[in-house]
Amino acid sequence: MQPTHSLLFKASTAAIVLLAAPVTHAVDWTAGRALWDTQSPTGRCADCHDAARLTAMRTTFAGSTVAQTRTRIQAAATSVSGMGVTFNALSNAQKDQVATYVADIRAEGNVTANPSATLSISAVNQSTSTVITLFNTGRAPLIVATNNGVRLSGTAPFLVAGVGSGCLAQTLAPGGSCQVRVTYQPTVAPTTQHQTTLTIEHNGEPANTTTLAITGAISAAPPPPPPASNGGGGALPFALWAALLPAGLLARRTRRSAAPSDPKRGTQ
Ligand code: HEC
Incomplete structure (x- = not known):
């Protein structure tokens, strides 16, 4: 036995x-x-x-x-x-x-997304991405887990890949950082939006994961151009009209102040 x-x-x-x-x-x-x-x-x-x-x-x-x-x-x-x-x-x-x-000696993970954690494309099968930077904002080395240490939740149409050496299994000195890229490439339009959570697992304290919620959506089609004018000769585009207006006002004011014989002004 x-x-x-x-x-x-x-x-x-x-x-x-x-x-x-x-x-x-x-x-x-x-x-x-x-x-x-x-x-x-x-x-x-x-x-x-x-x-x-x-x-x-x-x-x-x-x-x-x-x-x-x-x-x-x-x-x-x-x-x-x-x-x-x-x-x-x-x-x-x-x-x-x-x-x-x-003395607050611990590793601590924090992330930022550039340009944003909200990803938008204008049609299915297009793709766009954002770069996520993980910072060690603590005083001790931050060690990212080797086994599935960088992952996305669910089956949403997002992918994660390292930028440079990436973050998986990396050790970040205090103040150090690493990067991954999350790409959104749906083949089917979401009902409203697709969602995923990026999770980075590490030895940080008190939280040994750092997460970021990421959304993907198909942007609304751009509004149709304003209808062309039907008045004879056509109206001026607004921007041009707005640019001309102050010049016209200025010309009128200049004319008035240059007229010393104006009877109204003389009585004041
Ligand atoms: C009965 C009250 C009391 C308890 C319990 C106590 N301390 Fe203190 N501690 C003091 C006093 C009084 C001082 C001196 C004044 C100050 O620095 O706040 C002090 C000072 C300190 C300092 C400052 C040392 C320096 O050189 O600046 C540290 C650090 C400290 N304590 C840590 C601890 C830790 C860790 C514990 C728990 C294990 C603890 N204290 C429990 C009363 C206490």
Whole structure:
């Protein structure tokens, strides 16, 4: 029986490793947030530090590593006894997690669409596209999942492809970016519009996906040109008429002011 058990154990361990392999989700920031907000064994950091104080701390620690931040938290915990009770009850791993949260060290994904996430063509079988840029707006490297890390929802007539190296399986340094192109090419007109959601899966915290709703539509046919004039000689096009009007008014005013013998003006 023993060999069977150990075989089973190995098989399930392998399954867990396989499942965990595709994306490395960083969780230190998220775990640190839980400690800060709710789970500290002897009290909460949030009991003494409100959101404004946390924001101020993040400015202070914006250039600090986890270790540097932890050292300063430890120093404060040593001089403030109430804080010491809370901080010193944490394990070393938890102290690093809370330092990661205080210094806001995490990857964070944000997207923009150029020219727009609303795509419009004038007839079926035409195509148009938009370029989506994923930015890492966080302080830690953003790693896009290798396995299906960039995907579109549903079966709508959209395609996604990388621009340059694309985003799939890329690692973006803080401030870095990558691009994909989403193309809309329907063969059948939508009832009103086609919709899809671009999802990029990564190790960001607290959200490990960044999504963008994209719509596609067939634009209304352009309005017919205005009917041609039927008056003899034809009316002036509006733009030309509008351009001539001020010149005519100006000529009249000039004539009036150049007439000093005008009796009405003379009496005023
Ligand atoms: C009993 C109240 C109390 C608790 C609980 C508490 N602190 Fe503090 N903490 C203080 C006081 C008081 C100071 C000094 C004044 C200040 O900086 O706001 C301080 C300072 C700090 C500083 C600033 C250090 C610096 O050098 O600028 C950090 C960071 C900090 N605390 C983090 C934490 C963390 C993380 C926890 C939770 C593990 C925590 N605190 C829990 C009271 C507390």
